[in-house]
Amino acid sequence: MQALQIHAGARALRQLRERGLRPSDVRVIPAAAGGPKGLVLNPLDRFVFGHWLAGSAQTVHLLGASIGAWRMASACARDADAAFAQMAADYIAQRYEHEPGKAPKAAHVSEVFGAKLAERFSGREAELLGHPRYRLHVFTSRGRHLLRREGRLRTPLGYLGAFATNALSRKAMGGWLERVIFSDPRDALPLHLRDFRTHVVPLTAANLQPSILASCSIPFWLQAVHDIPGAPRGAYWDGGITDYHLHLDYASMGEGLVLYPHFQKTVIPGWLDKALRHRHRATAHLDNVIVLSPRAEWIATLPNAKLPDRGDFKHYGDDLGARMAAWSRAVAESARLADEFAQWLADPGRIAVLPLA
Helix, strand or coil, X not given: CCCEEEEECHHHHHHHHHHCCCHHHEXXXXXXXXXXXXXXXXXXXXXXXXXXHHHCCCCEXXXXXXXXXXXXXXXXXXXXXXXXXXHHHHHHCCCCCCCCCCCXXXXXXXXXXXXXXXXXXXXXXXXXXXXXXXXXXXXXXXXXXXXXXXXXXXXXXXXXXHHHHHHHCCHHHHHCEEEEEEECCCCCCCCECCCCCEEEEECCCCCHHHHHHHHCCCECCECCEECCCCCCCCEEEECCCCCCCCCCEHHHCCCCEEEEECCCCCCCCCHHHCCCHHHCCCCHHHCCEEEEEECHHHHCCXXXXXXXXXXXXXXXXXXXXXXXXXXXXXXXXXXHHHHHHHHHHHCHHHCCCEECC
C-alpha cells in the first residue's frame, strides 16, 4: 500500500512534469500547527533536512506555527537529523500531573512544556539563528482589545468574539487577534502578508524561546506568553489560531517552489476555519506549492486508525506507556513517507502528482 500522496499547485505541477524536483528549487518550507499529528512528519523531516536539502546552497525560509515552530527550529540545528529524533522523543514522552478525571492545569502545562523547550534550545540560540542558509520565522497570535491580557472572563469572551467575527470574515478577526511573526532579520519573508493583520518582529536570542513557547500555547490548554522581548506588549498564543496551516500568498514569491510536508492534503487558513469547509479549498496563493501528505488508506493502518492527536491524552488517560507505544509506532510506520519521497525523487513516475483542489 502506498503511504505518500503528492499534490501541487498549477505552476509547481508544470515544473515537476518538466524536470522533477531538485533541492535547489526549494525556497520556502512551511510547518503547520496540529499538535501530535505533526509526529508522522518526523521521518520525512529527518530525510529532507538531514540529507536531501543539506546538499543545496540557496537560502530557504522555514515558517512554523505551534508544533511546526518547534520542528523548524530543530531544522536549524547543526545536526538536524539528531534534533528531529530528539524532538519526537520529547513530544512522545510528554506527561503532566493532574487531578483524577480532570485535565492538567494550564499553568502546569506551560511550566513543564516551557522547561523542555529551554532544555533543548537554551544556550543554542546563536547556532539556530546563525544557520548559513536557513531563515526561521515563528508565527504567533497576539491578542487585541479584550484579548490583550489573559483573564478568567476576558479570554473566553474574547475568543467567542473572535470565533463569531471569523465566521463572517477572516480579515475581520484581526480586530481580536493579529499575526505576529518573529522573523530572522537577515532576510525578509519573500512573500506578501496582506491577507491578514500582521506585525513582524526581529527574531533574536532573547525572544527565540518565548516566541516558540507562545506559538505552541493553545488557548485554555496552556497559558498565554505575555510581553515577549522586542515585540509589542500583550498576550501571545498559538500561531495556529491565525495560521493553522499557513495558507499564505506563496504565489507572490519571485522564484522557487514551496515544499510543504503536511499531515493532510488540504491547507486550512486559521484554526477557527476548521469547521468552515468553504475555506478549505486550494487558492491561487498555492500555485507554486508542493504538498506531501499521508494517504487516508495508510492512516487507517496506524494505531486507532488515525493520526496521533490531542484526544489521545484523554483516550489513554494515565496509561502513559500505551500512549507512548501508539505514538512511537506511528512515527516508526511514518518512515514509509520518507522512503517513498526519496524513491519518487529518483523516479518521478513512481507516484502520480495530483493538482491541489
